[in-house]
Amino acid sequence: MRESHRAPASIDLSVRIYTWLLAAYPARFRADYGPHMVQVFREVCRRESRRGGLPGMTGLWARTSLDLIRTSVEEHIERGIDMTRENFVRWSGWALMAGAVLFAAGLIIGSFDSNWEDPIGGVDAFYEISQIVGVVFGQILFVIGLLGLRAGYASRSGGLGSAVLLIAVIGGIVSLGGMLFMNSSEIGWGAWALGLVTMTLALTVYGVVTIRRKVFSRWNFAPLLTGVMIPALFGIGIAMEASGASLAEWTFPLGVSATSIGLILLGFRMQAEAASTSQALA
Amino acid sequence: MTEAAKGPESFLPLTPAVFHILLALADGEKHGYAIMQEVEDMTEGKVQMGPGTLYGSIKRMLAGGLIEESDDRPDPTLDDERRRYYRHTELGRKVLRQETERMAELMALARRKHVWSGVG
Numbered sequence A: 001m002r003e004s005h006r007a008p009a010s011i012d013l014s015v016r017i018y019t020w021l022l023a024a025y026p027a028r029f030r031a032d033y034g035p036h037m038v039q040v041f042r043e044v045c046r047r048e049s050r051r052g053g054l055p056g057m058t059g060l061w062a063r064t065s066l067d068l069i070r071t072s073v074e075e076h077i078e079r080g081i082d083m084t085r086e087n088f089v090r091w092s093g094w095a096l097m098a099g100a101v102l103f104a105a106g107l108i109i110g111s112f113d114s115n116w117e118d119p120i121g122g123v124d125a126f127y128e129i130s131q132i133v134g135v136v137f138g139q140i141l142f143v144i145g146l147l148g149l150r151a152g153y154a155s156r157s158g159g160l161g162s163a164v165l166l167i168a169v170i171g172g173i174v175s176l177g178g179m180l181f182m183n184s185s186e187i188g189w190g191a192w193a194l195g196l197v198t199m200t201l202a203l204t205v206y207g208v209v210t211i212r213r214k215v216f217s218r219w220n221f222a223p224l225l226t227g228v229m230i231p232a233l234f235g236i237g238i239a240m241e242a243s244g245a246s247l248a249e250w251t252f253p254l255g256v257s258a259t260s261i262g263l264i265l266l267g268f269r270m271q272a273e274a275a276s277t278s279q280a281l282a
Numbered sequence B: 001m002t003e004a005a006k007g008p009e010s011f012l013p014l015t016p017a018v019f020h021i022l023l024a025l026a027d028g029e030k031h032g033y034a035i036m037q038e039v040e041d042m043t044e045g046k047v048q049m050g051p052g053t054l055y056g057s058i059k060r061m062l063a064g065g066l067i068e069e070s071d072d073r074p075d076p077t078l079d080d081e082r083r084r085y086y087r088h089t090e091l092g093r094k095v096l097r098q099e100t101e102r103m104a105e106l107m108a109l110a111r112r113k114h115v116w117s118g119v120g
Helices: A009-024 A027-079 A085-110 A122-156 A158-180 A186-213 A222-242 A251-276 B016-027 B032-042 B051-064 B090-112
Strands: B067-070 B085-088
Touching (some): A009 A027, A027 A122, A027 A158, A085 A251, A122 A158, A122 A186, A158 A186, A186 A222, B016 B032, B016 B085, B032 B051, B051 B067, B085 B090
Antiparallel strands (some): B067 B085
């Protein structure tokens, strides 16, 4: 049926972002099916926004992002891409950098949302959608980046390093999976937070390994910088809450910024080493 | 040999997405969003296809000759002319039937092995 009324701004923004993201598909597939995929996504957005508000849209974006990544890779593979391990590590380095920027931007912009509980739309629509897109895509890119880190460096990191990298990947996946259920269950929120803390704790341990073993040619502190802030803030926050106090507001942007800087440095190192030294990838 | 010239058995086993799409089209032609909704309804929300899975599967099913585009509209005055409708081909119907039979045989086997009671 033809739509006679205008969609809310938040849906228009989501659809615009999805249309932009279709660039991930091969041009031929995009030309044949892109407009239809956008039309379907718009209708699902309307439904989820009506039914579930912000958590519903978060779940939709989580599902759609995973779908987009998986199926765009499938379409490219069908076309025939030679994805060597070196290429994968290089691209996953870029994924970590892009993920860090999206994650930080999503959380920081989202912190301006004046009411977390209200349905998506109105004056806060920009903050709400930016947060959903930034956090969901940021975390998907983290998982891709961590898979690349493990593919490229596990054998040079020893048994402990390899194991904690696997734990970091699992933590990232658990956190991402938690987003799928944020709409329907408190468990979703718990899984998101637990996965994120697990991922960053594992990276903290990996940071100690990289410093001791000099896994990278330089900036071996980057995984430690990436990992340490989120678990530290969680721990301090819980301890302060128990004593009736709360963390100062500036600690949140500080933690997110430090984590993002660490991820950017780590991602840059990965793509630079993969591009320049094939022997680095044992 | 083109994909459409293959026998129904060469498509088996079907991926879950292709099976659900064929099942959604069993009672008539539908457009993309209607297929997606039908799959969600049929499975009580357990299967939620994204647009990429839906149209990636549709692309392969068209190439394989399992479905075809339809120019008919249930009610042209109520519909968007940009929408594409899809329906089974004869081959698609045979493939769906054979896949369902294959699953039924598996379930019978599971019942004989006392893995599944056949209820619930």
